[in-house]
Amino acid sequence: MKARDSATGYAFWISPEGTSKVVYSLATFGEIDTLVSDGYRRIPRGGIETGGILFGRFQNDAVRIEAMRPIECQHAMGPSFILSEDDRSLLREQLRGAERDEELAGLQPVGWFVGHTRSPLVLSEREAEWFNEFFPQPESVTVLVKPERFQPTRFVFLTRGAEGKVALEPATEPVILPLSTQGGETDEATPAIPAPRVREPRPAAPIGPEAEIEGTKPSASELGAEEEETDSFLNAGSKPAARPADPKNEGTKPDEEPIQAEKWPPPSRSQVTRVRTPRPEAVPPAPVRNEPTVPIAEQRTAAPLPPPPRTPAYSKEPSDGTNPSLEYPYARLARTSTAEESTGFGTFGLHSIAVLLLAAVLGCLAGYWAYLQLPSPVIPVSVREQSGQLVVEWPATQTAGVDYAALQVNDGQWLTLSNEQKDEGRALITPPAGDLKIDLVAKHWLRDSRGIVKYIRTPRSGAR
Numbered sequence: 052m053k054a055r056d057s058a059t060g061y062a063f064w065i066s067p068e069g070t071s072k073v074v075y076s077l078a079t080f081g082e083i084d085t086l087v088s089d090g091y092r093r094i095p096r097g098g099i100e101t102g103g104i105l106f107g108r109f110q111n112d113a114v115r116i117e118a119m120r121p122i123e124c125q126h127a128m129g130p131s132f133i134l135s136e137d138d139r140s141l142l143r144e145q146l147r148g149a150e151r152d153e154e155l156a157g158l159q160p161v162g163w164f165v166g167h168t169r170s171p172l173v174l175s176e177r178e179a180e181w182f183n184e185f186f187p188q189p190e191s192v193t194v195l196v197k198p199e200r201f202q203p204t205r206f207v208f209l210t211r212g213a214e215g216k217v218a219l220e221p222a223t224e225p226v227i228l229p230l231s232t233q234g235g236e237t238d239e240a241t242p243a244i245p246a247p248r249v250r251e252p253r254p255a256a257p258i259g260p261e262a263e264i265e266g267t268k269p270s271a272s273e274l275g276a277e278e279e280e281t282d283s284f285l286n287a288g289s290k291p292a293a294r295p296a297d298p299k300n301e302g303t304k305p306d307e308e309p310i311q312a313e314k315w316p317p318p319s320r321s322q323v324t325r326v327r328t329p330r331p332e333a334v335p336p337a338p339v340r341n342e343p344t345v346p347i348a349e350q351r352t353a354a355p356l357p358p359p360p361r362t363p364a365y366s367k368e369p370s371d372g373t374n375p376s377l378e379y380p381y382a383r384l385a386r387t388s389t390a391e392e393s394t395g396f397g398t399f400g401l402h403s404i405a406v407l408l409l410a411a412v413l414g415c416l417a418g419y420w421a422y423l424q425l426p427s428p429v430i431p432v433s434v435r436e437q438s439g440q441l442v443v444e445w446p447a448t449q450t451a452g453v454d455y456a457a458l459q460v461n462d463g464q465w466l467t468l469s470n471e472q473k474d475e476g477r478a479l480i481t482p483p484a485g486d487l488k489i490d491l492v493a494k495h496w497l498r499d500s501r502g503i504v505k506y507i508r509t510p511r512s513g514a515r
Contacts, residue, residue, distance in 0.1 A: 061240035062229075063113070064208050067222050071210040072113035073192055074240050079119050080206065080228055086121060087166035088198045093501070094428055097169035100132035104145065106158040109190050114161050116192070118154065120145070122163070125431040132165055134181060142185060160185075162192035172197050172207045174219045182217055193217060203227040205246045224248075425495055430502030432491050440479050441506065443489055447476030449500055450493045459490040482506075 063074045083103065091098035102124065107116040122142055127135045134142065149155055163186060165178060172195045174182075182193055193209040205225035211217050226243040430449045435442050443458065450456040450473040457465040458478060472478045473493075480489075487506040492499060 062226075062243050063240040064223075064226060064243045066208075066210060070213070071190075071208075073116065073208055073210075074113050075116040076118075077228060079116060083119055083164055083194075083196060084198070084204045084228060087164075087168065087196045088204065090166060091168040091198045093503075094130060097130065099126065099130040099429060100166045100168050102132050102163060102165040104149070104160055105162045105164060105192065105194065106149070106155050107161040108158065109161060109188065114190050114192055116161060117158055119164065120149070120152075120155075125433075126429050127431060129427075130429055131169055133177070139181070146185065161188075161190070162186055162194065164194040164196055166196045166198075168198060172205065172221060172225060174209055174217065176219075179217055179219060189215060195221075197225075203246070422497065425497055426493075426500055428498060428500050430491055430493065430500050432489065432502035432504040434487070434489060434504055434506045436482075439481075441482045441487070441489075443478045443480060443491070443504075445476050445491060445502060447474060449502075450474075450476060453493045453495055456491070456493040459492075461488055465492075 060077045061074055062077055063072060065072050086103065087101055090101045093099050101121060103119045103121040105116050106118045106120065107114065122134075122138075122145070124132060124134060124138050126133075127137075146160055149160065163182065165174075167173075174193060174195065178193075182191070189211055191211070195207045195209065196204060198204045205227060207221035207223075207225045209218050209221060225246040227246045229244060426449045430445050432443065432445045435444075450468065453473060456468040456473050458468065458480065459465050460480060461483065466478075466480075468478060489504050489506065491502040493501075
């Protein structure tokens, strides 16, 4: 990892109480942003969380951060940044061996940073325990990093308070990096840039009578005027259209009034009055006809009335005029359709819907079970040197039985793994000079698994 140079700018952050001050290199935080963002984009839905050690100096009035080194995490428990027992052992060795790094000459561990790509910017209890274990100095700093898809990466600083306990939640707003992390030939620090606040969505406006805005409801006088105007318009529409007036009024009957021409322009709203239509007079009841009555004795001896004719059922017999059942050929069809409409659908429809729902549930369960059988999308890869060659190892279950698996060294050509290498989870490569980046890809039937490891063999030039 590249150390800072003399042309790197600085920024500073101060706690609300004014008891803690952190001065950090913008170039170093740019490297942290790149490392955490790369892990965020490796897999969907949160990515892979990473972390690292912060190196710098403890000064009288501030903590100065100059460089960083990533922490090796095998992610044995998933993509979150959870350190296993092996990871914690490697971290102890990394802290003890930092003195032998020429690029870190004169620097010491002053804290760590943790990427929170899958969780909010709050320190967990487990992370607080690890921080107290590996960085027991009272002035040590924790930096939580959260990249965003369409927003700049946010950083929060957590320090130990007066009681010596690290705060789980940040006391100040997150900060962001400037657009350019390169400054002039000066070590003067600038204040940290607060992160823009995310606007919360406004609640939707209520729908219904509660949505009336004060001042828009019409008054009682306006409602009355509108009602009169509406009644006048409706009553006027029921009258016959006006005809041209006869100048001599000839041909009119004595009981009719002369027809006047329509006035223009029409009367204004204030001149419109309510026109009431007279109610129709009551219609006199119809006269009762005097029909001859049948004596009671004759009513008892009279023959019973024949029953009403039944509606004939539908028949397929030819219409030859002799079959009375063809008088209403669609009566049975009408009764059948009416019964189906009352129940919604027939028995066949219920059975079909039940079968389709059962098939859909079984298909979802089978797909979910097949998805659970797939290996993890992240392959933990380790590299060690043996007899001038590099031994690349990974869990054999990740590549055993797959159709295709390959290795790539420093963005070169992909080297296809043999069946023996895939079953053993091990491959030997002849490394070129310098640092290495090794990629491992295994293609499964539904998704691909990938593992990336960086192997630093020699220190870079330009070390301090």
